Amino acid sequence: xxxxxxxxxxxILDSLGEGLFTVDKDFRINSINRAAELVFGLKRGxxxxxxxxxxxxxxxxxxxxxxxxxxxxxxxxxDLEGQMRHTSGRKIPVRVNAAILKDESQRPxxxxxxxxDMSYLEKYREELKSASSFQGIVGQHKSMSEIFRLIEDxxxxxxxxxxLGESGTGKEMIANAIQALSPRNRKPYVKINCSVFPxxxxxxxxxxxxxxxxxxxxxxxxxxxxxxxxxxxFLDEIAEMPLQMQVQLLRVLQEGTFERxxxxxxxxxxxxxxxxxxxxxGKELAAGNxxxxxxxxxxxxxxxxxxxxxxxxxxPHLVQHFINKFSLLSSKNIAEIDDDAMDLLCSYDWPGNxxxxxxxxxxxxxxxxxxxxxxxxxxxxxKNAMPAQSARYFEFETDPEHLGQxxxxxxxxxxxxxxxxxxxxxxxxxxxxxxWRKMKVLGLLNPES
Amino acid sequence: xxxxxxNRYFIARQYDKAIPQLEAALTxxxxxxxxxxxxxxxxxxxxxxxxxxxxFYEIIIKDPHIIIDTDFYHDDCPCPEIxxxxxxxxxxxxxxxxxxxxxxxxxxxxxxxxxxxxxxxxHQVCDHKxxxxxxxxKLNTSISN
Numbered sequence: 001x002x003x004x005x006x007x008x009x010x011x012i013l014d015s016l017g018e019g020l021f022t023v024d025k026d027f028r029i030n031s032i033n034r035a036a037e038l039v040f041g042l043k044r045g046x047x048x049x050x051x052x053x054x055x056x057x058x059x060x061x062x063x064x065x066x067x068x069x070x071x072x073x074x075x076x077x078x079d080l081e082g083q084m085r086h087t088s089g090r091k092i093p094v095r096v097n098a099a100i101l102k103d104e105s106q107r108p109x110x111x112x113x114x115x116x117d118m119s120y121l122e123k124y125r126e127e128l129k130s131a132s133s134f135q136g137i138v139g140q141h142k143s144m145s146e147i148f149r150l151i152e153d154x155x156x157x158x159x160x161x162x163x164l165g166e167s168g169t170g171k172e173m174i175a176n177a178i179q180a181l182s183p184r185n186r187k188p189y190v191k192i193n194c195s196v197f198p199x200x201x202x203x204x205x206x207x208x209x210x211x212x213x214x215x216x217x218x219x220x221x222x223x224x225x226x227x228x229x230x231x232x233x234f235l236d237e238i239a240e241m242p243l244q245m246q247v248q249l250l251r252v253l254q255e256g257t258f259e260r261x262x263x264x265x266x267x268x269x270x271x272x273x274x275x276x277x278x279x280x281x282g283k284e285l286a287a288g289n290x291x292x293x294x295x296x297x298x299x300x301x302x303x304x305x306x307x308x309x310x311x312x313x314x315x316p317h318l319v320q321h322f323i324n325k326f327s328l329l330s331s332k333n334i335a336e337i338d339d340d341a342m343d344l345l346c347s348y349d350w351p352g353n354x355x356x357x358x359x360x361x362x363x364x365x366x367x368x369x370x371x372x373x374x375x376x377x378x379x380x381x382x383k384n385a386m387p388a389q390s391a392r393y394f395e396f397e398t399d400p401e402h403l404g405q406x407x408x409x410x411x412x413x414x415x416x417x418x419x420x421x422x423x424x425x426x427x428x429x430x431x432x433x434x435x436w437r438k439m440k441v442l443g444l445l446n447p448e449s
Numbered sequence: 450x451x452x453x454x455x456n457r458y459f460i461a462r463q464y465d466k467a468i469p470q471l472e473a474a475l476t477x478x479x480x481x482x483x484x485x486x487x488x489x490x491x492x493x494x495x496x497x498x499x500x501x502x503x504x505f506y507e508i509i510i511k512d513p514h515i516i517i518d519t520d521f522y523h524d525d526c527p528c529p530e531i532x533x534x535x536x537x538x539x540x541x542x543x544x545x546x547x548x549x550x551x552x553x554x555x556x557x558x559x560x561x562x563x564x565x566x567x568x569x570x571x572h573q574v575c576d577h578k579x580x581x582x583x584x585x586x587k588l589n590t591s592i593s594n
Contacts, residue, residue: 025452025453025456026456026483027456027457027460051460051525053460054522061460061461062461062462063461065457065461067457068454068457068458068461071453071454071457072454100453108452108453108454109453110453111453
């Protein structure tokens with residue numbers, strides 16, 4: 001390669017955001033790009049010609065080397081997780097891609113390894129483990145603390161669990177936490193959403209089928225219960241399951257047996273069942289849409305997840321959690337939220353619960369260019385919801401008997417501060433927007449405002 | 450895949466896996482001395498001493514410096530890691546004939562004097578007297594020159 005060509009290649013490599021190095025067939029480094037130098041604190045001149053294992057000291061160097069894997073299988077490697085070492089000795093989590101370089105005769109003459117620094121993901125994992133969360137679930141409200149205690153109490157149990165809660169309350173995260181703390185946490189964990197399959201397909205998904213069992217059964221299929229054997233299965237949206245299927249599920253729960261579609265051989269499995277629904281299960285039972293016997297089998301350990309509006313004191317913690325999450329994922333340096341935005345978030349009804357809150361923060365992140373999230377950047381559905389939907393947030397508004405006293409109290413403070421809202425907000429330790437909404441609800445906005 | 454995969458197994462010290470790959474590389478090009486150097490160590494580590502000595506002899510007759518000039522870091526030579534365990538075996542062995550051969554071969558990668566000492570001992574007690582005599586003669590000539 002001539003000098004111009006070499007410089008061009010190096011420029012191209014240096015322009016990449018991913019770290020990259022190449023080795024010859026002896027596994028000596030023969031090129032490295034700028035991103036790799038930065039991630040590991042290296043200098044190109046110091047590493048060229050040295051063995052890659054001496055430089056990166058990866059946990060895979062003496063075992064499952066990604067280039068070795070490509071040589072053995074003939075398939076390129078993508079997104080292999082591993083750790084490599086910074087020159088300071090610090091371990092850096094990475095995701096690695098690898099491929100082989102060949103000559104004209106298709107003989108390997110070297111390899112190329114590219115990698116992404118996944119340190120930010122580790123930070124996020126640490127964040128999830130922080131004091132305010134339980135297995136990644138943020139919640140300090142009494143109702144959530146009780147659920148966390150219940151999950152810990154049942155950690156040794158193999159009993160079925162039924163999780164009830166509105167959409168977006170985090171039923172799957174609760175199921176994950178139960179599985180993670182159970183003795184089956186290293187065994188298979190299979191999830192299925194019962195609402196997304198038509199009846200015939202759901203039977204096939206859950207129990208499997210043999211070739212020719214139905215028109216499209218062109219090959220044998222292993223069902224989710226087989227896959228989950230010795231482990232756990234999470235049946236989401238269980239109330240959507242057709243009645244006929246409920247009978248089959250009941251049999252698995254009672255006897256641990258089932259047959260694949262089109263097969264007469266009875267199969268036996270040992271699976272712990274966690275089920276969830278956002279439906280009102282009482283109504284479904286009354287309407288005959290859900291079998292009593294299955295309900296009692298599943299409802300051994302019931303967990304009722306509160307809606308977010310029923311645990312508003314968790315909203316600030318959740319907001320901070322999502323700010324931290326999106327800061328790490330988006331590389332935007334946003335660390336806080338202003339009072340007005342927090343007031344709006346705390347007073348909104350959240351029909352979509354935690355999922356809707358997460359989406360709202362993500363939306364605001366996308367729109368924010370400064371270091372603080374402001375109310376103006378919140379989704380219109382939340383900004384426009386006030387004050388009607390937010391009315392219940394204020395204690396005095398839920399108690400009409402005390403309304404007169406509240407009006408009088410707020411008016412006194414307003415007059416004392418000559419209707420200067422900033423001073424009043426400060427005295428009441430609330431945001432100016434909150435004060436404005438209180439004044440509006442109580443009819444205390446003067447005409448000039 | 451042979452040579453590169455063989456090199457990889459050698460780096461990972463998976464000598465048994467490296468052997469078929471490096472042998473295949475030699476069938477493609479019999480004059481790759483660095484492959485032969487590695488293969489000698491692989492044979493020793495998998496206790497295939499006949500093969501090790503034969504290949505070692507081939508290299509020495511061609512040029513002893515191929516092995517003598519080995520740099521343990523830059524050539525990723527495993528001898529500093531593996532020699533202590535072989536030497537330890539000496540104190541437990543009542544008939545260390547083969548061990549003399551092994552140590553004579555391995556020490557030539559990092560300590561010429563010790564290698565000669567062990568090769569001479571091997572020459573006194575081993576079955577491969579003529580082969581070892583030729584090796585010692587070649588080494589002697591090569592170094593005196």
